[in-house]
Amino acid sequence: xxxxxxxxxxMTLVAASTPILLAALGELVVEKSGVxxxxxxxxxxxxxxxxxxxxxSTGSVALGLVASVIAGIATAMIFAVLTLSLTANQVATGLAxxxxxxxxxxxxxxxxxxxTIDRLGxxxxxxxxxxxxxxxxxxxxxxxxxxxxxVLGVSVFLRRTRAGLILRAVGENDASAHAIGYPVIxxxxxxxxxxxxxxxLGGAYFSLALTPMWADRLTxxxxxxxxxxxxxxxWKPGRLLLGAYLFGAVMTFELQAxxxxxxxxxxxxxxxxxxxxxxxxxxxxxxGRKTGRLDAPxxxxxxxxxx
Amino acid sequence: xLEWRRRREPSRAMLYLSPLIAIALTMVTGAMVFTAMGYDxxxxxxxxxxxxxxxxxRWPDLGVKAAPLVMIALGLAIGFRANVWNIGAEGQYIMGAxxxxxxxxxxxxxxxxxxxxxxxxxxxxxxxAWAAIPALLxxxxxxxxxxxxxxxxxxxxxxxxxLVRGPWKDPDGFNFPQTRMFTADQTLPxxxxxxxxxxxxxxxxxxxxIAWLVIEKTTxxxxxxxxxxxPAAARHGGFSAERTTWVTMLIGGGLAGLAGIFEAxxxxxxxxxxxxxxxxxxxxxxxxxxxxxxxxxxxxGVVLAATYVGGEIAQTTVRxxxxxxxxxxxxxxxxxxxxxxxxxxxxxxxxxxxxxLP
Numbered sequence: 001x002x003x004x005x006x007x008x009x010x011m012t013l014v015a016a017s018t019p020i021l022l023a024a025l026g027e028l029v030v031e032k033s034g035v036x037x038x039x040x041x042x043x044x045x046x047x048x049x050x051x052x053x054x055x056x057s058t059g060s061v062a063l064g065l066v067a068s069v070i071a072g073i074a075t076a077m078i079f080a081v082l083t084l085s086l087t088a089n090q091v092a093t094g095l096a097x098x099x100x101x102x103x104x105x106x107x108x109x110x111x112x113x114x115x116t117i118d119r120l121g122x123x124x125x126x127x128x129x130x131x132x133x134x135x136x137x138x139x140x141x142x143x144x145x146x147x148x149x150x151v152l153g154v155s156v157f158l159r160r161t162r163a164g165l166i167l168r169a170v171g172e173n174d175a176s177a178h179a180i181g182y183p184v185i186x187x188x189x190x191x192x193x194x195x196x197x198x199x200x201l202g203g204a205y206f207s208l209a210l211t212p213m214w215a216d217r218l219t220x221x222x223x224x225x226x227x228x229x230x231x232x233x234x235w236k237p238g239r240l241l242l243g244a245y246l247f248g249a250v251m252t253f254e255l256q257a258x259x260x261x262x263x264x265x266x267x268x269x270x271x272x273x274x275x276x277x278x279x280x281x282x283x284x285x286x287x288g289r290k291t292g293r294l295d296a297p298x299x300x301x302x303x304x305x306x307x
Numbered sequence: 308x309l310e311w312r313r314r315r316e317p318s319r320a321m322l323y324l325s326p327l328i329a330i331a332l333t334m335v336t337g338a339m340v341f342t343a344m345g346y347d348x349x350x351x352x353x354x355x356x357x358x359x360x361x362x363x364x365r366w367p368d369l370g371v372k373a374a375p376l377v378m379i380a381l382g383l384a385i386g387f388r389a390n391v392w393n394i395g396a397e398g399q400y401i402m403g404a405x406x407x408x409x410x411x412x413x414x415x416x417x418x419x420x421x422x423x424x425x426x427x428x429x430x431x432x433x434x435x436a437w438a439a440i441p442a443l444l445x446x447x448x449x450x451x452x453x454x455x456x457x458x459x460x461x462x463x464x465x466x467x468x469x470l471v472r473g474p475w476k477d478p479d480g481f482n483f484p485q486t487r488m489f490t491a492d493q494t495l496p497x498x499x500x501x502x503x504x505x506x507x508x509x510x511x512x513x514x515x516x517i518a519w520l521v522i523e524k525t526t527x528x529x530x531x532x533x534x535x536x537x538p539a540a541a542r543h544g545g546f547s548a549e550r551t552t553w554v555t556m557l558i559g560g561g562l563a564g565l566a567g568i569f570e571a572x573x574x575x576x577x578x579x580x581x582x583x584x585x586x587x588x589x590x591x592x593x594x595x596x597x598x599x600x601x602x603x604x605x606x607x608g609v610v611l612a613a614t615y616v617g618g619e620i621a622q623t624t625v626r627x628x629x630x631x632x633x634x635x636x637x638x639x640x641x642x643x644x645x646x647x648x649x650x651x652x653x654x655x656x657x658x659x660x661x662x663x664l665p
Contacts, residue, residue: 038453078641088644091392091453095591096640103633107344110628216630221461228454268469275458279444282455286448 007132012255014144015210017248019044019202019219021147023226024233024240025154026198031230032158033191034171034299038094039079040199041223042101047072047200049105052112052207052214061120064208065143065201072200073193075101080192084185087303102217112214119212143205148241150198155237167191171297174304184304199223221275228278232285234295243281250277326596326603329642330356330610336642337635347625354624355617355635356610365616367502371574372615374511375400375566377608379590381518382562384599386555388522389531393556395441395456396563397587398463399434403564404571405467406433408486408578411493412475422492426568434564435557437463442556446549452556464583471578485579495573507569512605514562519601531555563587585633592640595647611636 023040030037050071055064079097082088120141122129129139158164170177170187178184206218225247233240254270334352342348359365379396386393393399407430414422437459444450472484480487495505522528534541534551541548566586571578593611597603618632 082641082644086645088647092591092595092640093644095394096637096644099588099592099633099640100637103630103635103637106630107628107634110630221457224454224457228458231451231454266469266473268465268472272462272465275461278458279440279455282450283444283448286444286450 003132007136009252009256010136011139012252013245013248014140015248016251017244018144018147019205019210020222020226020229020247021151021241021244022143022202022205023199023223024229024244025147025150025237026195026202027226028230028233028235028237028240029154029158029167030191030195031300032171032235032297033167033188034174034297034302034304035083035188035192036090036094036301037076037079037083037097037192037195038091038227039075039097039101039223040195040226041219041221042098043072043075043196043199044203044206044219044223044226045101045105045217046075047203048207048218049109049112049203049214050200051204052117053108055117055208056112056115056214059117061118061208064117065120065204068200068204068208069197070200072196072198072203074196075200076192076196079196080189083303084188084192087305090301090303098223106216109214109216113216114213116213117208120209141209143201143209151237151241158237168297171299174299174302178304188304199226202226225274225278228282231296232281234285235297247274247277250274322598325646326598326607326643329596329639329646332642332646333635333639336638340634340638341627341631346627350625351621351627351631354621355614355631358620359613359616365620367499367504368616369609369612370508371503371505373605373608373612374505374507375570375586376590376593376611377511377605378507378514378566378569379559379563379587380593380597380604380608381515381601382559383590384594384597384601384604385518385522385531386559387594388599389534389551389555391445391552391555391559392451392453393438393441393456393559394453394591395437395458395460395587396559396590397583397585398456398460399437399560399563400567400570400587401460401463401467401583402437403430403434403567404578404582405463405470405567406430406436406564407568408475408571411489411572412486414493415487415490418490418492420492423495423572426493426572427565430564430568431561432564434560434562434567436560437564438556438560442553445556446552452552460587467578467582468580471580475578477577486577489572489576493572494576495569503574505569505573507566507573510569511608515601515605522601527554563590589636592636592643595640595643598647611639614639 023044027037027040047068051064051068054067055061075097078100079093082093083090120143122139123142123145124138129135158168166177166182167187170182170184174184203219207214211218229240229243229247232243251274253273254267257265257270334356337355338348338352340348341351359369379400383393383396407426410422410426410429414425438456440459441452441455444455445452471486475486477483477485477487495507497503497505498509522531530541531551534548570586571582575582589611593604593607596607596610597605614632614635618627618629621627621631622629
């Protein structure tokens with residue numbers, strides 16, 4: 001295989017992985033604080049539609065990205081108010097958030113179906129990416145580099161900073177953290193907002209970079225795969241990066257099989273691959289585990305109230 | 308933070324009032340949101356929530372759409388009571404339709420009264436089989452049923468596409484991606500002539516009554532409740548969480564599968580790529596609106612059916628996009644969860660809910 005093809009496979013793979021990496025990284029922080037937000041798919045969709053609508057109206061992809069972050073946070077706040085302030089069931093509320101995201105994005109996007117924009121271009125000038133191998137390093141857009149920086153940032157934050165330690169404490173033992181005097185609810189609000197921001201950005205990556213065209217439900221369940229990815233990562237950012245790129249490889253199967261001229265496998269079977277792979281990975285994670293539980297934060301999914 | 312005064316006894320009145328409050332809040336918010344978006348918001352809300360009930364010629368359609376919602380929600384509610392989060396009912400619904408259609412295509416040249424029951428049985432088994440996968444993974448390996456059941460929905464959709472575009476494509480169908488039309492022996496009988504009202508509607512009601520009797524009057528129904536509220540106590544009492552997971556998942560899958568084949572053998576009379584319309588997800592809202600109670604679910608099913616019927620009306624009257632239905636449904640669920648907690652906080656959170664698997 002010559003290097004041009006190999007590099008183009010790498011480029012596709014990185015692009016396919018980036019949105020789930022972003023969304024999963026946000027969810028990792030949320031879950032580290034002890035909250036299970038199943039609404040990732042919904043936040044990705046509101047981010048995707050807000051990003052596209054703003055980019056289409058203003059002609060600025062940068063403004064679109066900002067809008068997607070705001071939309072993601074706004075959607076996440078619905079979840080935060082319901083689960084933290086009203087102690088609603090996190091699973092049910094997360095589902096509601098996804099149903100909301102599907103409906104809202106499809107309603108707002110109704111006027112944009114089939115419209116196109118100029119997609120997000122590479123960050124570095126063309127010269128740097130002239131050679132195929134240099135292209136693999138310097139040919140990506142800004143969000144790809146940002147996602148990698150964020151992995152490093154979250155990793156350092158969780159392991160080396162005081163704030164990260166407090167966040168983990170809240171997720172491991174909310175009652176003790178509260179007794180020591182940390183604002184459990186406030187910290188969880190912040191974590192959920194961060195998760196919303198990254199999910200929104202991940203969603204916008206679909207509509208502004210991958211397919212610069214609006215289509216209904218364009219995230220196609222990637223938000224759920226991001227949730228599975230967090231389990232796969234055992235709540236460690238480094239493993240999350242590895243997992244996201246592995247999933248990216250599975251998700252580009254369909255394209256690569258077509259490119260390689262494999263026609264005996266039905267396209268529908270290839271389209272099943274990411275979802276089947278997710279189930280397989282979740283199963284293997286459970287098989288490979290030594291102790292009674294995965295390394296999930298101890299308070300994950302449990303409601304907390306002061307009274 | 309909000310100060311909750313825990314009552315010793317939950318307010319019975321609020322228990323029944325809160326779904327109504329949620330519906331009222333949805334109507335008010337919906338009117339505001341759609342007006343802000345430049346539509347005639349008041350008419351939209353009127354079309355969505357009132358017209359389907361006020362115009363008698365809409366009632367058959369209401370029943371046709373409520374029947375699958377009620378059937379699926381009844382199964383889901385039993386699981387939700389036991390803290391088993393089967394959210395892949397949509398996939399089980401599709402698999403039920405696929406399995407039942409398999410029987411229909413195999414019996415294409417035959418006739419007899421037994422064909423329809425055989426299709427229904429295949430539908431139930433198809434849905435159960437699809438639900439058995441997350442059940443097995445959860446019981447044996449503690450894999451969260453939330454993610455696996457949902458992933459299987461996407462797999463089921465692709466399986467449907469594959470079948471209707473490939474092996475099951477109607478040979479006389481001008482290459483359209485759809486199966487043969489079912490024969491008279493393979494379609495659900497219409498029980499009110501000149502309408503779409505089919506046998507599935509009274510059957511959904513019958514299943515609701517049976518579910519109510521099982522939950523309220525039998526030890527099995529009690530066991531499910533205890534496992535959900537206090538898993539440790541349930542273990543001491545000899546109710547196994549594993550068995551509850553199996554039973555609730557299989558009931559949920561079976562009912563979703565039955566709803567699927569009824570929809571295929573009823574309103575559709577064939578399988579097409581347009582078959583999945585999200586009833587499996589909407590049924591989650593129905594279950595919550597009905598307070599996980601079988602008779603409440605019947606009412607909840609009718610209300611959510613109205614959002615589909617009303618959505619079609621509003622499309623023509625105020626040119627609201629079809630997606631508005633989803634928005635109304637999501638808002639309803641948000642308000643339900645909000646008001647539900649305000650009322651039920653005292654009951655629901657005194658006993659610690661079982662930990663949700665990550």
